[in-house]
Amino acid sequence: MVSRYSNYICAPPAYVKSSITYQAIRDIFKPVSLSNPINNKTMKYLAITMMLFSSINLFGQVRNFNDIPKDILNQLDKMGVDGSSLLNSYESAYFNIVFKENLNGFDFTGKKVGFIYSGARSNKKEYFDLEKDRFKRNNTPNRGTLYIFDETQKKESGGYDAAIVYWSKRLIPIQDVVKRLK
Numbered sequence: 297m298v299s300r301y302s303n304y305i306c307a308p309p310a311y312v313k314s315s316i317t318y319q320a321i322r323d324i325f326k327p328v329s330l331s332n333p334i335n336n337k338t339m340k341y342l343a344i345t346m347m348l349f350s351s352i353n354l355f356g357q358v359r360n361f362n363d364i365p366k367d368i369l370n371q372l373d374k375m376g377v378d379g380s381s382l383l384n385s386y387e388s389a390y391f392n393i394v395f396k397e398n399l400n401g402f403d404f405t406g407k408k409v410g411f412i413y414s415g416a417r418s419n420k421k422e423y424f425d426l427e428k429d430r431f432k433r434n435n436t437p438n439r440g441t442l443y444i445f446d447e448t449q450k451k452e453s454g455g456y457d458a459a460i461v462y463w464s465k466r467l468i469p470i471q472d473v474v475k476r477l478k
Contacts, residue, residue: 358394361431368393372431376424381408381456387420391460395442402444407457410477414463417476423462438462443473453477 358364371386383391388404395404411418427438440462450457453474461468468476 358396358437360436364390364393364437369431372424372428376421376428379419379421381410381420383407383409383420387424394437394440398442398444400444402458404458408455410453410456410459410473412459412461412464412468412473412476414465415468415476423460426462441467443470445470445474449474 361369368386368389371389374384374386375390376387377384383404383406385405388407391404391409392399409420411420411423413422423438430437440460441464443459443461445453445456445458449470453459454477456477459473459477461473
């Protein structure tokens with residue numbers, strides 16, 4: 297599949313498995329003039345970047361409640377019952393599933409976890425209240441970012457083993473997460 301716009305030939309890279317993805321990206325950029333060599337190069341990198349990001353799970357976590365085992369979802373009412381930073385066994389099991397791709401040997405069982413909602417400090421009760429509401433409305437789970445702390449960061453943060461930042465418009469540097477939990 298090769299298409300010609302102006303004097304520039306656009307062909308999908310070898311790693312693109314779906315011609316539909318390529319066509320969609322090509323159609324987005326139809327109005328872009330490709331007569332300038334700088335535009336050609338920019339367009340090429342932009343298209344490749346978009347294709348890469350469209351096929352990657354950026355957050356490395358569960359994308360749908362259907363991906364979480366039913367026995368864990370049936371325990372949602374036992375999660376977030378208090379504002380304590382220590383996770384109970386149900387919350388630990390939930391996060392171990394949701395963040396399974398990011399854990400690198402970390403286990404949430406018995407851990408103290410901080411929560412940051414849209415840049416402000418939060419707690420697990422608020423997190424799970426939102427999560428339960430999303431589940432009832434048939435939405436997807438929160439797209440949170442997991443920060444696992446080393447010993448120094450744990451001391452600086454007030455004893456937190458990890459933090460979950462959710463509904464944030466940008467990726468917050470780990471030093472800032474530690475400071476917000478103090």
